[in-house]
Amino acid sequence: MNKKDLILNILLFISQIIVFYYFFYYLFPFKEQLQMFQFTSQYLTETLKQAGGVAIYISEFLSQFYVVFWTGPIISALLLTLVALLSSLILKKINSRNDLPLIFLLPWLSLLIISLDYDYYEQGTIAYLFLLLFLWLYTNIKTRIKFIYGICIIPILYGIAGPIVHLFAISALFFEFLTNGKKKYISIIYLLIAALSAIAGTYLGYSRNLTLAFLPEAYCNPLQTVSGIYYAWYALPMTMLLVAYLKRYKEPVSLKGKCIWEGAQWAIMFLLVYQGIFHFGKLDAQHSMKQDYLLRTEQWDLVISEFNHDVLSKRRMCVLNLALAHKGQLSERLLDYPQHGIETLMLHWDQSIYTAQLHSDLYYCMGIISAAQKFAFEAFVSSRSSGNPRMLKRLIETNLITGSYPIADKYIQLLEKTWFYKDWATAHRRFLYNDKAVEEDKILGMKRRCWKAEASAAKLYTDPVSSLINLLPACPDNKAGLAYLTSFLLLNKDIETYKTLQESLYRSPAWRDMTECQQEAIVICSPNDPHFWLEHGVSIKVRNRAIAFMQKVQDISRSGQNPAVALASEYGKTYWYYYMFNMMDK
Numbered sequence: 001m002n003k004k005d006l007i008l009n010i011l012l013f014i015s016q017i018i019v020f021y022y023f024f025y026y027l028f029p030f031k032e033q034l035q036m037f038q039f040t041s042q043y044l045t046e047t048l049k050q051a052g053g054v055a056i057y058i059s060e061f062l063s064q065f066y067v068v069f070w071t072g073p074i075i076s077a078l079l080l081t082l083v084a085l086l087s088s089l090i091l092k093k094i095n096s097r098n099d100l101p102l103i104f105l106l107p108w109l110s111l112l113i114i115s116l117d118y119d120y121y122e123q124g125t126i127a128y129l130f131l132l133l134f135l136w137l138y139t140n141i142k143t144r145i146k147f148i149y150g151i152c153i154i155p156i157l158y159g160i161a162g163p164i165v166h167l168f169a170i171s172a173l174f175f176e177f178l179t180n181g182k183k184k185y186i187s188i189i190y191l192l193i194a195a196l197s198a199i200a201g202t203y204l205g206y207s208r209n210l211t212l213a214f215l216p217e218a219y220c221n222p223l224q225t226v227s228g229i230y231y232a233w234y235a236l237p238m239t240m241l242l243v244a245y246l247k248r249y250k251e252p253v254s255l256k257g258k259c260i261w262e263g264a265q266w267a268i269m270f271l272l273v274y275q276g277i278f279h280f281g282k283l284d285a286q287h288s289m290k291q292d293y294l295l296r297t298e299q300w301d302l303v304i305s306e307f308n309h310d311v312l313s314k315r316r317m318c319v320l321n322l323a324l325a326h327k328g329q330l331s332e333r334l335l336d337y338p339q340h341g342i343e344t345l346m347l348h349w350d351q352s353i354y355t356a357q358l359h360s361d362l363y364y365c366m367g368i369i370s371a372a373q374k375f376a377f378e379a380f381v382s383s384r385s386s387g388n389p390r391m392l393k394r395l396i397e398t399n400l401i402t403g404s405y406p407i408a409d410k411y412i413q414l415l416e417k418t419w420f421y422k423d424w425a426t427a428h429r430r431f432l433y434n435d436k437a438v439e440e441d442k443i444l445g446m447k448r449r450c451w452k453a454e455a456s457a458a459k460l461y462t463d464p465v466s467s468l469i470n471l472l473p474a475c476p477d478n479k480a481g482l483a484y485l486t487s488f489l490l491l492n493k494d495i496e497t498y499k500t501l502q503e504s505l506y507r508s509p510a511w512r513d514m515t516e517c518q519q520e521a522i523v524i525c526s527p528n529d530p531h532f533w534l535e536h537g538v539s540i541k542v543r544n545r546a547i548a549f550m551q552k553v554q555d556i557s558r559s560g561q562n563p564a565v566a567l568a569s570e571y572g573k574t575y576w577y578y579y580m581f582n583m584m585d586k
Helices: 003-023 027-032 043-046 052-068 071-094 107-114 123-140 143-161 162-176 186-203 210-214 233-246 253-280 281-298 300-305 316-328 328-335 353-366 369-382 387-400 405-415 423-429 437-441 442-455 464-472 479-491 495-505 516-525 530-535 541-559 575-581
Strands: none
Touching: 003 233, 003 300, 027 052, 043 052, 052 071, 052 123, 071 107, 071 123, 071 162, 071 233, 071 328, 071 464, 107 123, 107 233, 107 253, 123 143, 143 162, 143 186, 162 186, 162 233, 186 210, 233 442, 281 300, 281 316, 300 316, 316 328, 316 353, 316 479, 328 479, 328 516, 353 369, 353 464, 353 479, 369 387, 369 442, 369 516, 387 405, 387 423, 387 442, 405 423, 405 479, 423 437, 437 442, 437 495, 464 479, 479 516, 479 575, 495 516, 516 530, 516 541, 516 575, 530 541, 541 575
């Protein structure tokens, strides 16, 4: 490697760290939670039994450090810089020109772009590195043993790195033809050996199916489509063809010509990087990933203070409302934010890992333990085969709550085999087979009382409203559950059920005081009866404001103005305004 290439790779490494840190800060901890590296011989054995097992093992070992900031950007930048280095060394075996940075960096660019997708596994980048390493060795071996090396390394590469072996076979074949190798025609057998390795591996159980044995889908979430996943596979053989084609042209001789030629390539490269990041980088998801990180680490004040009214989605509203519930502010501040029906409290179930995790958090906060456990298990089994540490923690909590101590013990043992979660797991051992410790714990004790009320119900409820109506009288200290129950009813404009609930539960230990929003809903229950309002706990302040609101609605309507517009500034955060003018999404 000459001095120019060394400087280029160092600058590339530093530039990637800066881009990852400032634009994709929360991508790496978001990815980390979807796999769980374990320091056990069993985990090692089970991982290596898979096609591409070595790549999986290395990628999951490295990914566990993503929970620590800066490590994710550094690790990813290092891996991608090695891709750039090895691919350029291979391409220079075909064309030794040193003035083709755009072409030499195309494989790197293709991997950079897909690395920004949270559904892409780092296993794919590790596998690509193994491909480049073995291909670089192939290009440096003497002709006499090169063919034997190629035949032998293909099944080995399949076992180490998975379906990337097919790209190796194609690239080795291209290299032979483009360099006019003596065994270029017989090298076609590489394709056959790669195909046979994949087919045999599938039938022997090393790959789950032929699709994952042949295609790059093996390196991403099988339930999602990763945009650009095939570009990385196209990039290497295409650049080999390009550099071979450019051999017929001489590089510029004059200094000015060299500057213009290379400068134009770098300008195009910067444009491609810019477009790639903004087109494939899912920058709009970065705010949600930050929210998810703050949720996961229970930084509720930051979730609330950093909520961006200009970047709205139902998922972001769900996380915000969850933070408000944990801070005891959901009922009080519900309409300070743009609510649109019950899906801003709980998303529609879409079968995804991410929604399962959020549902588990929501149900756990409400005190509906069986549903929290169900969705935690759903997310756990839908993650990578190694597990999901975030949801494993939830499964430990729910099994401690329900008294399923042998299962909780099993999960604690799993989590103790990790690096960053073992202390948390060990700290929860004190609850095993110790009902008194569980019941005296501030959180677990209250959740157990909720679970007992849920378990003793005459029937099984499948929706949160019915479940909360059943368990709240038996678990009056579940304040988050009450806040969610009333919020569900109000945002759904289910005034009749709200009235029945208020008449049966208000002034009991479960519901001692009403917020202004809850009082405003009482006015809707009987809009023409101020005496009813006062009997049901409406304050004089809210009563007077309700009368003024009704009068203004009449006056504005008679004047021909749009009341939704005219009343927004003064009454936009009241339940009356929401009830009359908000087009909710059920």
